[in-house]
Amino acid sequence: MILLDGKKVASAQDEKMAQRVAAVKEKGVTPGIAVILVGDNSASAVYVRNKQRRAEKLGMNSQLIHFEAGVTEKELLDKIAELNNDPQVDGFLVQLPLPDTIDEDRVINAIDSSKDVDGFAPDNVGHLWIGEPHTKPATAAGILTMLDYYDVDLDGKNVVIIGRSNIVGKPVAAMMLAKNATVTIAHSHTKNLKELTKTADVLVVAIGKAKFVTKDYIKDGAVVIDVGMDRDENGKLCGDVDFDDVKDTASMITPVPGGVGPMTITALMEQVIELAEDRANG
Numbered sequence: 001m002i003l004l005d006g007k008k009v010a011s012a013q014d015e016k017m018a019q020r021v022a023a024v025k026e027k028g029v030t031p032g033i034a035v036i037l038v039g040d041n042s043a044s045a046v047y048v049r050n051k052q053r054r055a056e057k058l059g060m061n062s063q064l065i066h067f068e069a070g071v072t073e074k075e076l077l078d079k080i081a082e083l084n085n086d087p088q089v090d091g092f093l094v095q096l097p098l099p100d101t102i103d104e105d106r107v108i109n110a111i112d113s114s115k116d117v118d119g120f121a122p123d124n125v126g127h128l129w130i131g132e133p134h135t136k137p138a139t140a141a142g143i144l145t146m147l148d149y150y151d152v153d154l155d156g157k158n159v160v161i162i163g164r165s166n167i168v169g170k171p172v173a174a175m176m177l178a179k180n181a182t183v184t185i186a187h188s189h190t191k192n193l194k195e196l197t198k199t200a201d202v203l204v205v206a207i208g209k210a211k212f213v214t215k216d217y218i219k220d221g222a223v224v225i226d227v228g229m230d231r232d233e234n235g236k237l238c239g240d241v242d243f244d245d246v247k248d249t250a251s252m253i254t255p256v257p258g259g260v261g262p263m264t265i266t267a268l269m270e271q272v273i274e275l276a277e278d279r280a281n282g
């Protein structure tokens with residue numbers, strides 16, 4: 001079994017990205033990212049901190065805007081308008097999920113789609129499905145970079161994705177379809193899930209249930225991508241895949257932590273650098 005080592009791939013990408021940051025700075029542009037975090041969800045705080053750290057390491061400008069859970073939609077929308085108009089900010093995102101008091105769609109729609117580094121804005125979703133992406137959702141982009149790094153060719157492969165979220169499942173499907181895979185999206189209403197997942201050459205799991213996928217879901221030699229960020233019975237970070245159970249059946253697998261997570265951040269940073277390059281080139 002080959003471990004798909006997100007930390008290793010991320011640091012290899014970091015070297016290339018640091019050079020791009022340096023080159024764009026020579027042209028007088030420093031790539032700038034902002035992250036809006038609402039409330040004090042501890043997991044979100046960890047991700048946000050990791051994003052800040054990576055941005056700083058790459059020599060980028062990075063600002064965190066932290067609102068209390070009681071923030072009003074208006075305050076949030078005002079901040080978004082300010083970032084839309086801030087020329088130093090190439091891209092920004094609002095960490096999801098938001099508190100129930102806030103209309104998530106309205107917030108996402110308020111982000112200028114040219115600065116929507118998450119690729120969640122409706123026009124960016126459309127561009128992605130047409131096959132002419134502007135910005136791409138970071139987790140999906142990170143997964144594709146990872147597979148490319150390990151020379152996993154998707155052309156003609158059967159891909160099964162468990163999970164149909166706008167953040168992960170759907171964009172992974174669009175991007176793998178563009179690589180000529182045969183893509184199936186499974187979800188909570190799917191019948192005979194195990195029979196379906198056993199047809200997968202590549203299985204992507206993004207459901208948010210700790211250790212849900214065991215070896216009886218997997219074809220011998222499958223590539224398994226675990227997008228889960230869950231806690232096991234001892235409160236330890238784990239994925240949606242029972243790693244120890246599947247490790248002798250899968251040919252390649254992402255660990256949690258150290259798999260998709262670091263790649264998500266890499267993809268996000270790369271997206272901001274691309275937007276900064278566009279700014280520098282006018």
Ligand SMILES: Nc1nc(=O)c2c([nH]1)NC[C@@H]1CN(c3ccc(C(=O)N[C@@H](CCC(=O)O)C(=O)O)cc3)C=[N+]21
Nearest residue numbers: 046047050093094095096118138257258259261262264
């Ligand atoms: N608008 C928006 N965009 C997102 O991209 C977004 C979001 N909202 N909401 C939450 C999810 C989750 N996410 C992660 C990013 C990095 C790690 C990460 O760095 N993980 C490390 C460390 C995890 C740890 O130590 O806790 C790892 O897997 O090795 C995890 C999860 C981005 N998300």
